[in-house]
Amino acid sequence: MNDVNKQTVDYSAFPDERGHFGQFGGRFVSETLIYALDELQEIYAGLKDNPEFQAEFDRDLAHYVGRPSPLYHAERWSRELGGAQIYLKREDLNHTGAHKVNNTIGQALLAKMTGKSRVIAETGAGQHGVATATVAARLGLKCQVYMGAEDVRRQALNVYRMKLLGAEVIPVTSGSKTLKDAMNEALRDWSTNVDDTFYIIGTVAGPHPYPQLVRDFQAVIGREARAQCLERTGKLPDALVACVGGGSNAIGLFHPFLRDESVAMYGVEAGGDGVDTGRHAAPLNDGIPGVLHGNRTYLMEDENGQIIETHSVSAGLDYPGVGPEHAWLKDLGRVKYVAINDAEALAAFRKTTRTEGIMPALESSHALAYAEKLAPTMDKEQIIIVNLSGRGDKDILTVADIDGITV
Amino acid sequence: MSRISQQFEQLSSAGRKALVAYIVNGDPVREATLPTMHKMVEAGVDIIELGVPFSDPMAEGPVIQKGHERALVHRVSLTDTIAMVAEFRKTNQHTPVLLMGYANPVERMGYASFAERAASAGVDGLLTVDLPPEELEGLKQELASRDMDNIFLLAPTTRVERAREIAAHASGFLYYVSLKGVTGAGHLDIESVKRKLDEFGKLTDLPMCVGFGIKDAASASAVAKLADGVVIGSVLVDAMGKMAGRPAGEVADAVGAIISDIRQALDNL
Numbered sequence: 320m321n322d323v324n325k326q327t328v329d330y331s332a333f334p335d336e337r338g339h340f341g342q343f344g345g346r347f348v349s350e351t352l353i354y355a356l357d358e359l360q361e362i363y364a365g366l367k368d369n370p371e372f373q374a375e376f377d378r379d380l381a382h383y384v385g386r387p388s389p390l391y392h393a394e395r396w397s398r399e400l401g402g403a404q405i406y407l408k409r410e411d412l413n414h415t416g417a418h419k420v421n422n423t424i425g426q427a428l429l430a431k432m433t434g435k436s437r438v439i440a441e442t443g444a445g446q447h448g449v450a451t452a453t454v455a456a457r458l459g460l461k462c463q464v465y466m467g468a469e470d471v472r473r474q475a476l477n478v479y480r481m482k483l484l485g486a487e488v489i490p491v492t493s494g495s496k497t498l499k500d501a502m503n504e505a506l507r508d509w510s511t512n513v514d515d516t517f518y519i520i521g522t523v524a525g526p527h528p529y530p531q532l533v534r535d536f537q538a539v540i541g542r543e544a545r546a547q548c549l550e551r552t553g554k555l556p557d558a559l560v561a562c563v564g565g566g567s568n569a570i571g572l573f574h575p576f577l578r579d580e581s582v583a584m585y586g587v588e589a590g591g592d593g594v595d596t597g598r599h600a601a602p603l604n605d606g607i608p609g610v611l612h613g614n615r616t617y618l619m620e621d622e623n624g625q626i627i628e629t630h631s632v633s634a635g636l637d638y639p640g641v642g643p644e645h646a647w648l649k650d651l652g653r654v655k656y657v658a659i660n661d662a663e664a665l666a667a668f669r670k671t672t673r674t675e676g677i678m679p680a681l682e683s684s685h686a687l688a689y690a691e692k693l694a695p696t697m698d699k700e701q702i703i704i705v706n707l708s709g710r711g712d713k714d715i716l717t718v719a720d721i722d723g724i725t726v
Numbered sequence: 727m728s729r730i731s732q733q734f735e736q737l738s739s740a741g742r743k744a745l746v747a748y749i750v751n752g753d754p755v756r757e758a759t760l761p762t763m764h765k766m767v768e769a770g771v772d773i774i775e776l777g778v779p780f781s782d783p784m785a786e787g788p789v790i791q792k793g794h795e796r797a798l799v800h801r802v803s804l805t806d807t808i809a810m811v812a813e814f815r816k817t818n819q820h821t822p823v824l825l826m827g828y829a830n831p832v833e834r835m836g837y838a839s840f841a842e843r844a845a846s847a848g849v850d851g852l853l854t855v856d857l858p859p860e861e862l863e864g865l866k867q868e869l870a871s872r873d874m875d876n877i878f879l880l881a882p883t884t885r886v887e888r889a890r891e892i893a894a895h896a897s898g899f900l901y902y903v904s905l906k907g908v909t910g911a912g913h914l915d916i917e918s919v920k921r922k923l924d925e926f927g928k929l930t931d932l933p934m935c936v937g938f939g940i941k942d943a944a945s946a947s948a949v950a951k952l953a954d955g956v957v958i959g960s961v962l963v964d965a966m967g968k969m970a971g972r973p974a975g976e977v978a979d980a981v982g983a984i985i986s987d988i989r990q991a992l993d994n995l
């Protein structure tokens with residue numbers, strides 16, 4: 320834990336001017352998009368510290384999303400585990416049911432400033448698609464959402480929610496038909512319709528400035544959790560745990576604590592069938608640095624540099640890359656990245672549902688499963704905050720399917 | 727002087743326009759590529775752009791995406807593509823060949839290793855769609871020290887100050903993307919191409935070629951009047967996809983026929 324390197328890093332100074340976190344991040348896109356990214360960066364730089372913009376963002380979060388989200392002490396579960404006290408940051412209680420909406424509210428405000436009439440998004444589990452369709456409905460913007468054909472099948476409920484909200488869902492049939500291919504297609508759309516279209520990226524990936532602005536919008540999670548924990552317990556937590564797909568809920572929780580050296584952090588990737596089987600979605604555990612979707616980061620790829628298919632029971636974690644800031648935090652040793660496999664996540668889904676009466680998203684279940692391993696190794700006075708990034712309603716059909724039940 | 731620059735010099739003194747043509751290595755099958763490359767030259771191609779198959783070809787339209795997918799079924803790699811150029815060079819030492827693709831396979835091979843292997847195979851240049859000048863550190867030197875050209879894209883959205891900077895990094899020629907969008911798109915607007923080329927032409931002495939959205943002799947002629955050359959790709963890849971399953975010689979002939987048509991139109995300007 321006492322790595323000299325990480326103590327001397329000023330985390331708030333990253334990314335640098337060109338979007339780099341050390342060797343990671345940057346802007347690896349085709350020339351057509353550079354202009355749009357420059358424009359977005361300029362607009363964001365002008366608004367980032369603008370009190371009016373922040374006030375509008377905060378107002379929307381309070382009255383539309385329902386923030387602050389509670390920090391709930393899972394007493395019964397903690398007692399059963401016999402170790403650290405587990406607190407759940409209840410992002411599942413946000414409007415639309417996940418942390419994703421924090422970001423879409425922020426980007427929708429940016430879209431409004433640019434005067435563009437159309438928004439597009441990529442989505443995996445459909446949570447980001449729903450959150451985008453929601454803000455688009457509220458602002459009267461035309462909305463198209465790219466979703467891998469495989470995910471359209473797995474997340475039928477969210478597909479229908481998006482349609483009800485007035486968005487068009489476009490199934491993507493190229494490549495592995497999941498989130499990465501949806502992102503390719505959204506980037507293609509954006510370079511074609513760059514004049515009138517704002518691309519709302521759903522996680523801390525993509526080209527600069529997306530990893531920065533999505534982080535800034537999601538950091539409300541960690542700011543609240545920090546204040547809530549101090550108020551309730553008089554001290555900082557000892558550990559933070561969050562699942563990592565692209566990494567937005569995790570960085571949102573972690574970022575406001577990065578300077579607090581006593582706070583350990585665990586990012587939980589999707590172990591799929593197990594990291595040693597190769598069938599997983601855990602690039603920080605078992606990937607190497609490369610370039611995809613506009614940034615340099617850890618990727619799952621073969622020996623020829625082709626991106627390989629990922630496997631996870633949870634559509635929202637089924638992505639072969641990860642936000643560049645996580646790649647950097649891994650190399651700095653500030654955050655430890657671990658993996659939880661499908662079976663462990665499903666067990667945690669059932670456990671949390673039965674023990675606390677909270678049905679978590681399968682994504683969040685990965686974080687819960689890791690907390691379950693971590694808590695017994697710690698003292699009863701210690702505190703773990705788990706980011707409960709979303710609710711499990713969208714996953715009921717998946718779980719029923721695994722149970723062999725037709726709902 | 728690089729093979730690419732020599733080619734442009736010869737074309738210019740002959741008063742001809744450059745015809746640059748793109749196919750994907752290993753599409754639809756490995757055996758098709760070599761005969762097709764030779765046929766392309768025979769039919770009048772001046773520079774071959776050999777596509778390096780990639781799992782996530784972000785800037786390609788559906789036609790070229792499918793070309794990449796067909797090649798990837800046979801696991802055709804960057805290593806194979808460099809080897810293909812070496813094969814081609816056994817009987818053709820004069821036609822420039824540049825590799826066009828995405829950053830990750832080159833990253834994976836390593837910049838120095840890539841440059842070394844590509845140069846010794848007879849590759850003349852590299853066009854990496856998702857590697858803008860800002861992110862070029864490391865690769866630029868490796869290419870330059872081996873006299874390989876670095877081809878960059880300019881887009882309708884590129885601002886003049888930036889175009890000047892890109893031109894300063896570029897060598898061989900500059901590639902103007904004629905429209906906002908992906909390869910194979912169908913909304914070419916000659917007037918706007920003309921305006922942009924007038925603007926960018928003042929910034930550089932490098933030859934300027936125009937690509938994306940050129941599908942036949944007519945669109946090629948219209949664009950060639952404004953530039954030093956034209957780039958065609960989707961029409962060829964589309965034809966090759968339709969010929970999947972046929973003997974390599976037939977695939978090559980189909981490509982040759984499309985090219986002859988366009989060559990003729992360019993020579994009659």
Ligand SMILES: Cc1ncc(COP(=O)(O)O)c(C=O)c1O
Nearest residue numbers: 446564565566567568635682709
């Ligand atoms: C509930 C939930 N948690 C987590 C994720 C993973 O995304 P990220 O890693 O960006 O938080 C998703 C993505 O769809 C999600 O829906």
